[in-house]
Amino acid sequence: MKFLSKLIYVLGAKVRNPSLFPIYNQLKQTEFASLEELEAIQLNRLKALLKEAYTYSPFYKQLFDEHSIDVNITSLNDLSTFPTISKVDLIQHNDTIHSTQTFAKKLLAETSGTSGEALAFYRNEEWDSTNRAGVMRCYDWYNVKPWDKNGYFWGYNIDPNEAKKVKLLDRLQNRIRIFRYDDKSITNFAKELNSAKFLSGYSSMIYQIAKKVNQLNLKISGIKMVKGTSEMILDAYQPEVKQAFGCKMISEYGAAESGLIAFECPEGNMHINMENVYVEIDENKEIIVTNLVSRSFPIIRYRLGDIVSLADEQCKCGRKHTIVKEIYGRKGASIVGKTKDYPALTFYYVFKNIALKNDVLINYKAEQYRKGEVLLKVEGKPNTEWEQLIDKEMSKYFGEELSYSIQYTNKFESQLKKQQYFESFIK
Ligand SMILES: [Zn+2]
Secondary structure, three states, X not given: OHHHHHHHHHHHHHHXXXXXXXHHHHHHHOXXXXXXXXXXXXXXXXXXXXXXXXXXXXXXXXXXXXXXXXXXXXXXXXXHHOOOEOHHHHHHOHHHHOOOOOOOOEEEEEEEOOOOOEEEXXXXXXXXXXXXXXXXXXXXXXXXXXXXXXXXXXXXXXXXXXXXXXXXXXXXXXXXXXXXXXXXXXXXXXXXXXXXXXXXXEHHHHHHHHHHHHHOOOOOXXXXXXXXXXXXXXXXXXHHHHHHHXXXXXXXXXXXXXXXXXXXXXXXXEEEOOOOEEEEEOOOOEEEEEEOOOOOOOOOOEEEEEEXXXXXXXXXXXXXXXXXXEEEEEOOOOXXXXXXXXXXXXXXXXXXXXXXXXXXXXOEEEEEEEOOEEEEEEEOOOOHHHHHHHHHHHHHHHOXXXXXXXXXXXXXXXXXXXXXXXXXXXX
C-alpha cells in the first residue's frame, strides 16, 4: 500500500509538477547551508525577480517608475526602499501584475480572504513545485512523506455530492478525513488514524477533535507529526493534542500568495524557507514577504497582514535558516479604551503572561462592542482562580481604561477562516 501511494504521488507529480523532485533535491543540498550562503541565494534570486518583474509586469514597471526605483540592487537591504503592496493591489491590478511572458505550464491558484475577497492568479510550474518541494523538505524533519497515510481536519458538513468528489481525491492522496463530529464518527475515525503517519488541518479543529478523543478515551498511536495551519496555535491546545495524538501540534506558516514562509522544526523553532522567500519586518512588526520564485505573478514586498517577530538565535537542529520567534496573528483593529487605544495584540500578552507565570492555559476570545468595555469569552467552567489571574493582568495592561466581563462557553465554534483572537464590532 505504501509503495502504491508513493507511485501514485510520483506519477501525479511527473504530470502536474515535473520539476518537483529536481527542486526538492536542490533544496536538500542547502538544508544545512550557512546564513551567508542562504543570503547569497536570496540576493541572486531577488536580483533576477526584480529585473523580470520590471520588464514583464506592467504593474511593477509603473509602480517602480513612479517611485524612481532602480531595480539593479546590490544588497538585500536595498529592497527596503521599494514600495510595499497588499492584497487589494493583487485583486485590483490582477491583470497587469501577471507577467506578459509565456510559461510552459501555469497552475491556477485561488484563495478567499477573511472578509470574502477572493483572489485568483497563475503560478508558473516551478513556483508551484518549489512550494511543494519546500513542504516536502520540512516533512523529512518528522520522517513523514507527503504520500504517507494522513488525517485531514478541514471542511465539515459538506453536502453528499460534494463529499463523493472529495472522497475520491482523498483516496488518491492517501488522505482520510472526518465528515461528521458525533461520538460514533470520531470513534471510527480514531480507529482509522492508527494506520496514519501524520495529521493536518485547522488548529482549532484539531484541538476540538483531540478533546473528544481524550473524553472518549480513544487510543491512537503511530502519529509522527500533527500540523496546524491557517490559524494561530494557542498554548491551551497543546496538552490535549499531545495526550490525544502523542505529539504536540507544530505550525506551518504561509499563504497561497507568499508560498511556504516558515515551518517548525523538531526543536520547536520555526525556520524561514529562505531559499524561496525573503522576509522583512517593519517598525510595526508587520511582515513583508517577497516570494523569490513568483515569476508569473510577482509577489514583491507583500503585506500579508500578520504581526510577526524574528529571533536572533541559533537552533539546536543545526539549520541556519532564520527563526520566526512568534506569529501574533492578524493585524487587527485597535482595542478602544476610555481615553486611548491599544493594539489588538494586548490580549495575546495578557493570556501569554498568565500561561508563562502560572502555567494556566486559557482558551479565550475577546470581543469589543462598546468603547471602554470588552467581553472575554473563556472556554470552560466558571473558575475563580482564573478570574483572579485575568484581573491582575488586565489591570496591569489597561488600568482603568477598559472594563471587562467574562462569559464562559462550553466550546468555541470551529471557524473555517483565519481566527482572530480579538474582534472589534465597533463601527
Ligand atoms: Zn531548528
